[in-house]
Amino acid sequence: DAGVTQSPTHLIKTRGQQVTLRCSPKSGHDTVSWYQQALGQGPQFIFQYYEEEERQRGNFPDRFSGHQFPNYSSELNVNALLLGDSALYLCASRSVGGQVGYTFGSGTRLTVV
């Protein structure tokens, strides 16, 4: 049973560029959340998708946007990259109505130079 898969694993971008990160949820899961983990800090909630709609959003600017597809996979897009966007981006999935808690992927390490 595949867990949460994220791609790419590592990425280097230049300030001002745009980036797209991808996530496939665990089989049977329909809700995807994205978290940003800066170096030395705990993960911070970005947003959550269910039924292809954003359901919750954390304290992140509009440069951060997302999408969920009919197969429940999700993308995180970040525009106009800043140096401070360098972080590990984690995708987590769960099933609405399922057990409490999330399954996390291994993350995408984004470095902005």
Next chain:
Amino acid sequence: AQSVAQPEDQVNVAEGNPLTVKCTYSVSGNPYLFWYVQYPNRGLQFLLKYITGDNLVKGSYGFEAEFNKSQTSFHLKKPSALVSDSALYFCAVRTLGGNTGFQKLVFGTGTRLLVSP
């Protein structure tokens, strides 16, 4: 707002000794609490959770956690530490978003556990 605090940036313990990683919480209502572990350059791995019931929760890899309502704590414990337990540990609390009822996790700042041979 729901939150958790991990008062120790780092915990050092010798292999074979018991370990404790501390977490305190601040929530309204009944807390749903979690422990995750993160190895270098990896995502978060679920260790255990407290929803309701017994105050002592058993999880993966021999870890357990004690829920204490009067002290608002949820400390992670293991009777005998292994060098391979060295990692970053995060405590988290589930919150429900506004009118949507959708869940998210709020994490502590993490505690680095170093187990020496």
